[in-house]
Amino acid sequence: MxxxxxxxxxxxxxxxxxxxxxxxxxVEYVTILHATGRVIAEDTVSKMNVPPFDRASMDGYAVIAEDTFSASHTKPCRLNIIGEVFAGEKKDMYLKRGDAIKIATGAVLPKGADAVVIFEETDVEKNILHVYKPVYPGANVSRKGSDIKDGEVVISKGKILDASKIGALASLGYSEVLVYxxxxxxxxxxxxxxxxxxxxxxxxxxxxxxxxxxxxxxxxxxxxxxxxxxxxxxxxxxxxxxxxxxxxxxxxxxxxxxxxxxxxxxxxxxxxxxxxxxxxxxxxxxxxxxxxxxxxxxxxxxxxxxxxxxxxxxxxxxxxxxxxARLKEHYPKVINAKLSQRVASTLGRHQFLTVKLSGEYAIPVFKESGAITSMSQADGYIEIPSEVEVVEKDENVEVKLF
Structure with missing residues (x-):
């Protein structure tokens, strides 16, 4: 020996x-469907504007904002409804003063319009729109490139891909991504x-x-x-x-x-x-x-x-x-507890003592190095520094969870 x-x-x-x-x-390319948790290996640069066009951010009516400036609940402004546009449609309509177009969230803002008044601030009577509250230019409109601009770095090299970043890649049309x-x-x-x-x-x-x-x-x-x-x-x-x-x-x-x-x-x-x-x-x-x-x-x-x-x-x-793997340093979740019993340690050895949690107490479950239940029955472990010989019953300890 x-x-x-x-x-x-x-x-x-x-x-x-x-x-x-x-x-x-x-590095390797993977589909974005299988990229969650991976580390991106290059800057992702947008090749387009998002949104790629001016669009309605709320259901309502596309209008020229100036037409609504005098609107009030006692004296609404009156506009002619000349059509309707839904998300995903392309309609060649032009809005002129005194007109309004019914519009769905996400639909392309018609030419000539510069705002959307929401349904809740309107009333309709025989194709005449009554607007009870004025809107300002750009109200309830998502402008072209307001989210992501063409040429913008959207995800920096080294970032870990999570749900929101995968969504950003998808919105830019990326089906694959280069990862480590x-x-x-x-x-x-x-x-x-x-x-x-x-x-x-x-x-x-x-x-x-x-x-x-x-x-x-x-x-x-x-x-x-x-x-x-x-x-x-x-x-x-x-x-x-x-x-x-x-x-x-x-x-x-x-x-x-x-x-x-x-x-x-x-x-x-x-x-x-x-x-x-x-x-x-x-x-x-x-x-x-x-x-x-x-x-x-x-x-x-x-x-x-x-x-x-x-x-x-x-x-x-x-x-x-x-x-x-280029992942962030791991910091286990820590729970403060009281030790359920007195524990004698070995001077000169940094001890990892496995414990299970019960109420406010950490209960030692370590049996011996050969017992797998010393780990499987544990919620985590406490660390006893090498210079500490005894941890007393009811002493406060930090339990690092597995």
């Missing part, structure tokens, strides 16, 4: 990882003790949960998981698959074999083929994490125990992936 040679602090580990992560440069590709993340589970989900367990085996928990986090944070078959404890096979994963992905995550037991050979393999930046961090759980790079591509070696593995993913992999 070997020992971890040197543990670095939680903050130092985060800094080392951040310094090595490069933003993805590869999602980072591909290879997930390589290792160890003779794990079996594929759906197979029959042999004595001494457990199912491979880590691939699926990691894949879920990757999908939620802008990546594309690429799961590998389970690799048995064999250095040659391990090296071969790591090299393959480096070639075909942007990130590589290995689970199991990151510690210093007799069959924990990952550090030896990575030392031979990669630049190892650290092995071991002063955190609990998840101390034996490895971070390395090959050809500037990050490789994470995570513990095989499910809770240690997933906490490492949240603490270290998630921020790195989002940076690579």
């Amino acid at each position: 070997r020992a971890l040679k040197k543990l670095i602090s939680y903050n130092e580990a985060k800094q080392k990882i951040s310094e090595k992560i490069r933003e993805i440069e590869s 590709k999602k980072p591909i993340v290879s997930i390589i589970p290792t160890g003779n003790e794990i079996a594929e989900v759906g197979s029959i367990l042999k004595e001494g085996q457990v199912y491979n949960a880590n691939t699926y928990t990691i894949a879920s986090v990757i999908i939620e944070n802008g990546g594309v998981p690429r799961p590998y078959p389970i690799i048995e404890d064999n250095a040659e096979l391990l090296e071969k698959n790591i090299r393959k994963a480096v070639e075909e992905s942007d990130f590589v995550i290995l689970t199991g074999g990151s510690s210093v037991g007799e069959r924990d050979m990952l550090i030896d393999v990575l030392t031979n083929i990669a630049n190892v930046h650290f092995h071991g961090v002063q955190v609990k759980p998840g101390k034996p994490i490895i971070f390395a790079t090959v050809n500037e591509k990050p490789i994470f070696g995570l513990p095989g125990y499910p809770t240690s593995c997933l906490m490492n993913v949240y603490a270290f992999v998630l921020p790195a992936l989002r940076k690579c």
Whole structure:
């Protein structure tokens, strides 16, 4: 049994990882129907005015505003209704003084008109329009280019496409958009003790949960998981698959074999083929994490125990992936609560303690690093800094939600 040679602090580990992560440069076109959540890779410049014509913004009557200036509730102005226009219609009508044209919201404003008086301010009697309130030029009219002007940058490079931005692209006639590709993340589970989900367990085996928990986090944070078959404890096979994963992905995550037991050979393999930046961090759980790079591509070696593995993913992999994917930094929602019981921590280790919320209390649910329910039954976690030895019952804590 070997020992971890040197543990670095939680903050130092985060800094080392951040310094090595490069933003993805590869781009692709996707349809706007599938662009939600993607990061746009170029400025989107409008090639048209929106709206492309003067149009009514309310149902009512197109008028010449000056004709209504004397209108009042006691003495309405009277105009002749000469026609009607609906949205999507093109009618060659010209409005002259003393006339009005019934118009629907979104319809092209007839030539000669400069305002729309809404239905609620009018009355009609035998094709004669009574207007009870004056309107000013431009009233209830959306002018050509008032929303978006031809040549205007509508969406800047690097923005994340949401519903409103997708709508803007559609309004400009874009059916496709250039976006940054999602980072591909290879997930390589290792160890003779794990079996594929759906197979029959042999004595001494457990199912491979880590691939699926990691894949879920990757999908939620802008990546594309690429799961590998389970690799048995064999250095040659391990090296071969790591090299393959480096070639075909942007990130590589290995689970199991990151510690210093007799069959924990990952550090030896990575030392031979990669630049190892650290092995071991002063955190609990998840101390034996490895971070390395090959050809500037990050490789994470995570513990095989499910809770240690997933906490490492949240603490270290998630921020790195989002940076690579050009997404905003993730800030989990925080709930203030009281700790339901006294908790003793380990001095010198930054602890992530999983908890569930019940009323005003945060109840610890951590059992052990190998228990998946330490995570699945939790609403979030609290962080206990390395210099804190005890958190007392009823002490206020910040719960970071998953």
